[in-house]
Amino acid sequence: MANPPSSHYPNIGTLGEDLVAQWLQSTAWIVLHRRFSCRWGEIDIIAQFEDGKPDNLMLAFIEVKTRSSGNWDAGGRSAITPQKQAKLWRTAQMFLSEYPDKADYPCRFDVAIVQSQRISKKLRDSVIPSQKVLAITENRVHQLTLQEYIPAAFDLNSFITITNG
Secondary structure, three states: OOOOOHHHOOOHHHHHHHHHHHHHHHOOEEEEEEEEEEOOEEEEEEEEEOOOOHHHOEEEEEEEEEEEOOOOOHHHHHHOOHHHHHHHHHHHHHHHHHOHHHOOOOEEEEEEEEEEEEOOHHHOOOOOOOOEEEEEEOOEEEEEEEEEEEOOOOOOOOOOOOOOO
16 A cells, blocks of 8 residues: 555654643643644643642643754754744733633743654664653654753743753
């Protein structure tokens, strides 16, 4: 049988988002939305933290960057430009206007850096820790790793650009 078109294969970026969503859920976050979009842009994950204490409510708008090693943009950090931050801010405002019951929650913008690495077939059957996942796309095996999770990665008032380190 011929290989299906590449659109039938999972996208590595989507698989990176899946990994981050699973990790968030394992750390007591509730994923409210995936790929929330409006005319301003898209937010990869919107999650809520609530541990039963009113002071501990938090809403996080999460940008996921999945990159292979040796990429050009510091693992995706350089891609969170002031323009991207402004789009995320406007999109978050649209989310809050659509869900006014969340409008009073403290909010922050997080960034998750996921590394994708092609691996050999013999490593495919090894035990994989929970912050890693194997993904098979177009007959290639990738190991995805949540390399870094940056809470409150940027401040919208000053548009701080994320830097390495």
